Amino acid sequence: MDFRFSDDQLTLTESVREYLAGTHGPEVLRRLDEQGNRDPAIWQGLVEMGLTGLLVPEEHGGLGLGLVEAALIAAECGRACLAEPLVDTAFVAVPWLVRRGELGDLAAIAAGERQVPLPHVLNPWVADGTGQPIQSVDPLRNLVMFPAAGSSDPYLLDLGALMSAAQLVGLADAMLHQAVEYAKIRTQFGQPVGAFQALKHQLASCAVAIEFAKPAVWRAAQALQDGGDSASVHVSHAKVAAGDAALLTAETAIQVHGAMGYTYEVDLHFWMKRSWALNGAWGDRAWHLKRIDQAVIGGALPIGPEHTFA
Amino acid sequence: MDLAYTPEQQAFRAEVRAWMDAHVPKEPLVTLECREGYDQHVAWERTLASGNWGMVTWPEAYGGRGLDLIQWLIFEEEYFRAGGPNRANQNGIFLLGPTIMEFGTEEQKARFLPPMARGEVIWAQAWSEPGAGSDMAAIQSKAVRDGDHYVITGQKTWSSRAAFADWGFGIFRTDPDSKRHKGLTFILFDLNSPGITRRPIRQLHGDTGFAELFFDEVRVPVENCLAGEGEGWNVAMATAGFERGLMLRSPGRFQATAKRLVELYRAHEAEASPAAREAVLQAWMQTQTYAYNTYAVASKIMAGGKIGAEASLNKIFWSELDRMMHRTAMQILGAHAELKRFGNGKINQWLEGYIFSLSGPIYAGSNEVQRNIIAERLLGLPRVGAG
Numbered sequence: 001m002d003f004r005f006s007d008d009q010l011t012l013t014e015s016v017r018e019y020l021a022g023t024h025g026p027e028v029l030r031r032l033d034e035q036g037n038r039d040p041a042i043w044q045g046l047v048e049m050g051l052t053g054l055l056v057p058e059e060h061g062g063l064g065l066g067l068v069e070a071a072l073i074a075a076e077c078g079r080a081c082l083a084e085p086l087v088d089t090a091f092v093a094v095p096w097l098v099r100r101g102e103l104g105d106l107a108a109i110a111a112g113e114r115q116v117p118l119p120h121v122l123n124p125w126v127a128d129g130t131g132q133p134i135q136s137v138d139p140l141r142n143l144v145m146f147p148a149a150g151s152s153d154p155y156l157l158d159l160g161a162l163m164s165a166a167q168l169v170g171l172a173d174a175m176l177h178q179a180v181e182y183a184k185i186r187t188q189f190g191q192p193v194g195a196f197q198a199l200k201h202q203l204a205s206c207a208v209a210i211e212f213a214k215p216a217v218w219r220a221a222q223a224l225q226d227g228g229d230s231a232s233v234h235v236s237h238a239k240v241a242a243g244d245a246a247l248l249t250a251e252t253a254i255q256v257h258g259a260m261g262y263t264y265e266v267d268l269h270f271w272m273k274r275s276w277a278l279n280g281a282w283g284d285r286a287w288h289l290k291r292i293d294q295a296v297i298g299g300a301l302p303i304g305p306e307h308t309f310a
Numbered sequence: 311m312d313l314a315y316t317p318e319q320q321a322f323r324a325e326v327r328a329w330m331d332a333h334v335p336k337e338p339l340v341t342l343e344c345r346e347g348y349d350q351h352v353a354w355e356r357t358l359a360s361g362n363w364g365m366v367t368w369p370e371a372y373g374g375r376g377l378d379l380i381q382w383l384i385f386e387e388e389y390f391r392a393g394g395p396n397r398a399n400q401n402g403i404f405l406l407g408p409t410i411m412e413f414g415t416e417e418q419k420a421r422f423l424p425p426m427a428r429g430e431v432i433w434a435q436a437w438s439e440p441g442a443g444s445d446m447a448a449i450q451s452k453a454v455r456d457g458d459h460y461v462i463t464g465q466k467t468w469s470s471r472a473a474f475a476d477w478g479f480g481i482f483r484t485d486p487d488s489k490r491h492k493g494l495t496f497i498l499f500d501l502n503s504p505g506i507t508r509r510p511i512r513q514l515h516g517d518t519g520f521a522e523l524f525f526d527e528v529r530v531p532v533e534n535c536l537a538g539e540g541e542g543w544n545v546a547m548a549t550a551g552f553e554r555g556l557m558l559r560s561p562g563r564f565q566a567t568a569k570r571l572v573e574l575y576r577a578h579e580a581e582a583s584p585a586a587r588e589a590v591l592q593a594w595m596q597t598q599t600y601a602y603n604t605y606a607v608a609s610k611i612m613a614g615g616k617i618g619a620e621a622s623l624n625k626i627f628w629s630e631l632d633r634m635m636h637r638t639a640m641q642i643l644g645a646h647a648e649l650k651r652f653g654n655g656k657i658n659q660w661l662e663g664y665i666f667s668l669s670g671p672i673y674a675g676s677n678e679v680q681r682n683i684i685a686e687r688l689l690g691l692p693r694v695g696a697g
Contacts, residue, residue: 003605195692200685215602304569305387305562308601
């Protein structure tokens with residue numbers, strides 16, 4: 001029993017965070033917003049970091065890592081509000097294809113030559129697929145209606161929900177950081193607005209919500225990796241907790257920015273809109289609560305102090 | 311990350327479970343906040359000690375079992391699974407004990423820890439004063455050095471357990487010219503010393519859980535000072551860190567409450583509101599994530615890490631969670647919520663628990679103070695009043 005990440009996991013996460021912070025700042029999001037949403041150079045950078053092959057088995061040209069590493073990187077993608085479809089292809093599609101024994105495309109995926117958007121019956125549209133375009137509130141999310149009905153495989157849904165949850169905690173972290181930085185420099189009544197307890201306490205509440213959403217995400221990632229019976233419930237828990245933390249932080253962050261927060265000019269809206277989109281994707285809040293309900297109130301899952309890791 | 315217990319950990323769990331099943335009182339004890347209940351709880355502390363379960367993480371030389379924090383969590387889970395009573399000596403074993411372990415001399419460890427583990431000396435805390443609540447640095451009670459003694463004069467209040475306990479600890483101003491955080495010293499004192507008057511305070515529920523303490527030239531030997539003279543603030547902050555961060559409220563306590571809440575909901579499902587249903591699911595989710603977080607903190611400390619200001623995140627989370635769970639139970643109980651005993655004669659423990667849960671966001675540093683700490687020390691926002 002050891003609820004810590006390994007040094008390797010932390011080093012990998014840190015390197016991705018630094019890479020994205022250096023190459024994928026808000027100015028990049030603005031450029032993409034004006035110039036077609038996608039940039040092959042950004043994708044190539046992710047490929048060269050090995051991220052498209054993170055979960056691809058080594059014999060197919062990947063790194064052969066697991067869902068905990070993928071969740072950590074997905075959180076960094078959320079933090080950077082990454083627009084490229086890395087998470088959907090590399091962290092959702094790849095483990096699903098591996099589970100199904102469909103290994104033909106893995107080498108191409110690892111090499112960054114192939115992107116695999118996967119529709120699920122709970123998601124009538126997919127990001128970065130081919131089909132009739134539809135518009136998301138998130139300006140960088142390239143949605144298309146998927147012509148055929150998607151898969152109904154619960155494992156695919158669990159992967160999508162887990163990776164959405166991981167992105168949501170990263171998005172929440174970033175929005176809290178933006179709000180805090182703004183509160184430090186915006187002065188009113190002769191002092192930074194961040195010195196007022198009315199703002200401090202709201203921001204502190206976001207920090208609490210994020211702090212206590214993250215362990216649910218990491219635990220869900222480990223559970224799905226280990227493949228226990230209860231993994232789906234833990235994924236649902238992660239999705240609800242991460243979505244709630246992100247939406248609370250989004251609303252608080254716009255409030256802290258005041259009227260500036262309501263403009264297209266301030267960076268915040270990219271992160272806020274991604275949070276709204278992912279909160280409803282791969283099973284919305286009601287859907288995941290229902291799955292928790294069936295386990296907890298329905299009695300399928302053992303509960304109580306001695307069942308922390310049931 | 312490895313979320314499986316080792317065979318040794320599983321064997322330890324089985325050992326705790328067997329002992330608890332055999333020894334935990336079948337009927338709930340009378341509340342700790344009155345003489346009869348206090349005596350029952352102290353007797354339970356001694357029963358625990360007879361099984362060597364007083365404080366499992368301490369070295370054997372001090373009355374413990376030398377176990378690690380994961381084993382402590384397993385112990386706590388089994389303790390609350392079995393419905394173990396509240397710990398009469400929690401101020402000692404969870405707050406002062408770890409503080410003595412960190413700051414005490416070998417003599418102090420040998421003198422104070424074993425009787426604490428055995429439940430022979432029950433401890434009260436003495437932090438607050440009438441003018442020093444959330445603003446603890448405003449402490450005025452004085453300890454004046456006189457040869458090999460301090461002479462304490464002043465007043466403490468909201469002293470948990472002080473109505474009945476044996477010893478107390480707190481910080482006192484040893485430098486009369488000092489201000490705020492400086493010049494304070496952490497002192498342990500016998501509550502039966504001449505010059506101490508205890509005035510029990512009747513609490514919200516009508517019983518006397520805490521007391522005022524009046525000190526009238528109370529002589530305390532200097533060897534009862536923990537760490538150095540003038541180090542009191544730093545020592546107190548470490549104690550508060552244990553209180554907020556890890557030990558005082560282990561997750562098992564809340565997970566047991568969540569389980570009882572689920573069972574209550576099932577029994578009242580037909581008439582309960584959809585909002586109550588979602589709150590019950592939140593109870594399970596939040597108690598689980600609190601447990602994961604505690605395992606993460608324990609793992610970090612075992613690897614040599616420390617608890618910092620993030621303890622404030624913890625304190626807010628468990629105190630507001632506990633209040634939410636009991637509020638939900640009161641809503642589910644509806645008209646029955648006000649009854650002190652139900653028709654079957656059983657005590658309405660949800661009502662008692664709800665009243666107690668209202669103190670959670672206040673004690674151990676009010677949640678407003680915790681939010682200031684988070685904002686200033688974790689988020690880096692300017693201090694209150696900064697220009």
